[in-house]
Amino acid sequence: GGSASDLRAAGCSIVDIMPLQYSATELKQAGFSAGELRDSMHYEEIQQVGFSSEELTSATYPADMLCTVFQVGASDLLHAGYPAEDVARAGYSVGALKNAGLSATSLRGAGFYANSMLGHFSMHELREAGYPASDFRSREVKSLLEAGYSIRELKESNFAGCSIA
Numbered sequence: 001g002g003s004a005s006d007l008r009a010a011g012c013s014i015v016d017i018m019p020l021q022y023s024a025t026e027l028k029q030a031g032f033s034a035g036e037l038r039d040s041m042h043y044e045e046i047q048q049v050g051f052s053s054e055e056l057t058s059a060t061y062p063a064d065m066l067c068t069v070f071q072v073g074a075s076d077l078l079h080a081g082y083p084a085e086d087v088a089r090a091g092y093s094v095g096a097l098k099n100a101g102l103s104a105t106s107l108r109g110a111g112f113y114a115n116s117m118l119g120h121f122s123m124h125e126l127r128e129a130g131y132p133a134s135d136f137r138s139r140e141v142k143s144l145l146e147a148g149y150s151i152r153e154l155k156e157s158n159f160a161g162c163s164i165a
Helices: 004-009 014-020 024-029 034-038 043-049 053-058 063-068 074-079 084-088 094-099 104-109 123-128 141-146 151-156
Strands: none
Touching: 004 014, 004 024, 024 034, 024 043, 034 043, 034 053, 053 074, 063 074, 074 084, 074 094, 084 104, 094 104, 104 123, 123 141, 141 151
């Protein structure tokens, strides 16, 4: 047999070594990457080994798995080159995505509803992102006007007190 390190040094691939049932820890210690283990082991075994965020993102796991299973931060995924839309849809909170640098426009494009954005972005930012006034019926008319929505937009959205004459 020999150790996983000995076999790796002798030129054996992960495919050659897997039938010998080494643990994920032994394989990592032997120098196999998260990417090499990805296709050969269950993700729960890989998770327990403690690969870094950088090692996991370079293994090109799907963004949602990196978020929910491996707890890799949204900014790490963006830094690794994952598309903003994939990161936005991976399961992070609006606050985490904003902290990672994603704009209200990016999050709107990924399908986030206006009410989930309130408290994280200003009304002005949400207006600039393209959310219509009708998405903010629970807000005061004054705050919508201050955010840059026009009286016409409010009338067209049937806001109370803005009836069309």
